[in-house]
Amino acid sequence: MTTTNNNGTIGSSNHHEEAATDEETSLLLPTSTEKSAAPHYSSASLTSWIRLLAFFIASVIAGGILPGQNEYNRLFCEAGVFRYACHDDNNNFHSSNEESTEQEEVFSYATCCSAQWLLIANVMNSLSIVVTFLFLLSGIMFDILGGQRCAVMGCIVLSIGFCIIAALLHVLIDNTNGSITPSMETLVFAVGILTCDVGSFLVNVGFYGFLWHLPKRQALIVSLSNSCFSCASFLPIMVGEFIVWSGIPLPGALVLYGMLIFVGSGGCCWVTVPSIEEYHSNALSVLGLPVPKRTVKGLEGIRKQVRGAFEVLTHPDHWKFHKISICVMVTGWVPAFVYMSMADPLGKEIFQGADGEEGGGGDILNLGVTFLKINSVIGLFVGPAAGIMVDSFQHPSDGLIELCGLMAISLGAVTLLCSVANWMVQIAVLISVCVSQTVMLLFATRYAVVFAYPNRVGTLTGALIAIFGLGSLVLIILVSLYIAVTGIYIVPVRVTSALGTISWAAYAWYAKKETPFPTSPILLPEDEREIAKNFGVSTIEDAAYVAGMTPEALLKLSSSTKVADLRRLSDAAMSGDACRRLLIVARKRSSEMSASYRIQRRKSIKMQEEKYPIPDFASAMVRRGSKDTSFECITMSFNGHGGFGGKCEPSIDWTCSAMTDDRDDPRRISAIGAFLGPMLAVSEVHGILLEVVVNDEKSPNGTTVAASCGIYPPGSLESDGSGK
Numbered sequence: 001m002t003t004t005n006n007n008g009t010i011g012s013s014n015h016h017e018e019a020a021t022d023e024e025t026s027l028l029l030p031t032s033t034e035k036s037a038a039p040h041y042s043s044a045s046l047t048s049w050i051r052l053l054a055f056f057i058a059s060v061i062a063g064g065i066l067p068g069q070n071e072y073n074r075l076f077c078e079a080g081v082f083r084y085a086c087h088d089d090n091n092n093f094h095s096s097n098e099e100s101t102e103q104e105e106v107f108s109y110a111t112c113c114s115a116q117w118l119l120i121a122n123v124m125n126s127l128s129i130v131v132t133f134l135f136l137l138s139g140i141m142f143d144i145l146g147g148q149r150c151a152v153m154g155c156i157v158l159s160i161g162f163c164i165i166a167a168l169l170h171v172l173i174d175n176t177n178g179s180i181t182p183s184m185e186t187l188v189f190a191v192g193i194l195t196c197d198v199g200s201f202l203v204n205v206g207f208y209g210f211l212w213h214l215p216k217r218q219a220l221i222v223s224l225s226n227s228c229f230s231c232a233s234f235l236p237i238m239v240g241e242f243i244v245w246s247g248i249p250l251p252g253a254l255v256l257y258g259m260l261i262f263v264g265s266g267g268c269c270w271v272t273v274p275s276i277e278e279y280h281s282n283a284l285s286v287l288g289l290p291v292p293k294r295t296v297k298g299l300e301g302i303r304k305q306v307r308g309a310f311e312v313l314t315h316p317d318h319w320k321f322h323k324i325s326i327c328v329m330v331t332g333w334v335p336a337f338v339y340m341s342m343a344d345p346l347g348k349e350i351f352q353g354a355d356g357e358e359g360g361g362g363d364i365l366n367l368g369v370t371f372l373k374i375n376s377v378i379g380l381f382v383g384p385a386a387g388i389m390v391d392s393f394q395h396p397s398d399g400l401i402e403l404c405g406l407m408a409i410s411l412g413a414v415t416l417l418c419s420v421a422n423w424m425v426q427i428a429v430l431i432s433v434c435v436s437q438t439v440m441l442l443f444a445t446r447y448a449v450v451f452a453y454p455n456r457v458g459t460l461t462g463a464l465i466a467i468f469g470l471g472s473l474v475l476i477i478l479v480s481l482y483i484a485v486t487g488i489y490i491v492p493v494r495v496t497s498a499l500g501t502i503s504w505a506a507y508a509w510y511a512k513k514e515t516p517f518p519t520s521p522i523l524l525p526e527d528e529r530e531i532a533k534n535f536g537v538s539t540i541e542d543a544a545y546v547a548g549m550t551p552e553a554l555l556k557l558s559s560s561t562k563v564a565d566l567r568r569l570s571d572a573a574m575s576g577d578a579c580r581r582l583l584i585v586a587r588k589r590s591s592e593m594s595a596s597y598r599i600q601r602r603k604s605i606k607m608q609e610e611k612y613p614i615p616d617f618a619s620a621m622v623r624r625g626s627k628d629t630s631f632e633c634i635t636m637s638f639n640g641h642g643g644f645g646g647k648c649e650p651s652i653d654w655t656c657s658a659m660t661d662d663r664d665d666p667r668r669i670s671a672i673g674a675f676l677g678p679m680l681a682v683s684e685v686h687g688i689l690l691e692v693v694v695n696d697e698k699s700p701n702g703t704t705v706a707a708s709c710g711i712y713p714p715g716s717l718e719s720d721g722s723g724k
Helices: 014-022 024-028 032-037 046-061 066-079 101-106 114-145 147-173 182-210 215-232 235-246 250-272 276-287 298-313 319-333 335-341 343-352 367-391 400-417 423-451 454-486 490-514 525-533 540-547 551-558 563-574 576-590 595-611 627-639 650-656 666-686
Strands: 002-004 010-012 092-094 622-624 688-695 703-711
Touching: 046 147, 046 182, 046 215, 046 250, 066 114, 066 147, 066 182, 066 215, 066 235, 066 250, 066 335, 066 343, 066 367, 114 147, 114 182, 114 335, 114 343, 114 454, 147 182, 147 250, 147 276, 182 215, 182 250, 182 276, 215 367, 215 423, 235 250, 235 367, 298 454, 298 525, 319 335, 319 423, 319 454, 319 490, 335 343, 335 423, 335 454, 335 490, 343 367, 343 490, 367 423, 400 423, 400 490, 423 454, 454 490, 525 540, 525 551, 540 551, 540 563, 540 576, 551 563, 563 576, 576 666, 627 650, 627 666, 627 688, 627 703, 650 666, 666 688, 666 703
Parallel strands: none
Antiparallel strands: 002 010, 622 688, 688 703
């Protein structure tokens, strides 16, 4: 640990390390004085809660297609999507004699066969994997546009997607002469679905605009962003009821729905979601420091962010555990696949039997509708409750093993009860499936928080979901092939849920025995630089010294997702003691440029002088300078001390205002010199320092440096080719 000795220099001191270790607890827990002074944010206002509630309703309405794909599959199937997959009338699943008389009048233009249903389900699930990858970009769009503009743009894109699907369905109704080919039908359908769900994800990003309006409820906000998708699964049921009530066919109903999203949800998002300016303003008032307006810049920034997430996943200390975790997550996601996309044919097999015989009574066509209703209720109540529970955790890894146990119990219930032809039992099964989905998303989010530095949590979460989504696709294809060949749905549900039960139970046992979760996130070199940069230094050790705490305590606060910890970090960086310690570090670092390195660079400096000579017309007043001869001129120019009448540098004035406004204060002059000295040293060694010299009778040598300029010829700041 770096510290100061009695003579004011920096050195190693075990005494300082022991003192800092003894005080680590007090550094992590605010004192009574700190409690009264920081953090300086007030409790969330009632207006913020009302705005969040209104936006939650708007985002549910703009939930897209995939959350309610099971019911949308039925609507699309009955509307004639992929009708070419049906080869004979005996393969019908939803035949006209199975529908009510009222529904028959509305959907009389098509029947739905099992091959057609399976094809729609597989296409929808494949598109859901594609959308998962597109979800990686939503956080970047939020960073660029802000929550308000993203949400409004999402409503516009979503309404366009519904219009595309409505146009396709309108063509399919009268497609008796083959006016649209199967390939064109599939392409337009895929574009429409993707457009809808990309729009719904953009709307969902608007939740992150409330993070600094409700700083103590950030996990609740994230859980609401997940819950709105579950609640949106109820919307296709309402669309179907509206069609039955009004007699308007599905294409017209989707156009009206798109108009509702465009006008209703879009207008609500514009009014309720905080703009990017409001977001930054609230972050400033909560943290005490402004947040960067764009943390990811350009395609190169996106590439670096994604690469960093995968570097965390492939870290040698945890890569084996990550592979195990991803495989376990795959087994937890696949059992819900059949219920999400094929609940109706599954219900037929449960209550009527695969051979067509009645198995236990009940409406065989209501399993999918019941699943969506239960999923909506679970999302409305269990999701927010889980967010409140997570907000109470002291560490991100707390509760992960308990979530694993809950996953094992839920999937175990599905394994034992999925084939029972009793409605009360099936409701219990559906509840278990929906709970497993909610717990699964919560586990993935918390898992990312445990391993990722806060600026990479979103990207790492998206990468995790994308990876186990691809893994799930492999099992989904196998399940779909089995169903297509045998026509049996219960067997793959039971096998995959049993596999999930065993996997999650074993995973919970392994995690409890081996404790593989780290106490702090995995920091990449750029993460360490990012932390240190907040304290004006380049290493974690120097940053910890400036903050007055151990490196371990600094990393704990830096990796925390709690606003109070983040505010305490900013207060530590801006304190008077931090300024004094930073001055000591700057002095030490500026004097560490060794004489041997200067000699090593001398040859290249002479070559630069020969290549870039001072012109003859300026040689009388311009000379090559050094750090020592230019130091006073540079510091006076930036600070304006010593009676200098010009304007000082505004940023220097603002930085030193916490110390003193007196430009002749020795502390201020010393601090500015410690800040500018290293820059002059770099200019002297790597570039050329040019000085303008004028006569000065008061100067001992009769001249003084009136101006100084650092010049860096091409290649002077580049690497020497070693790659370091």
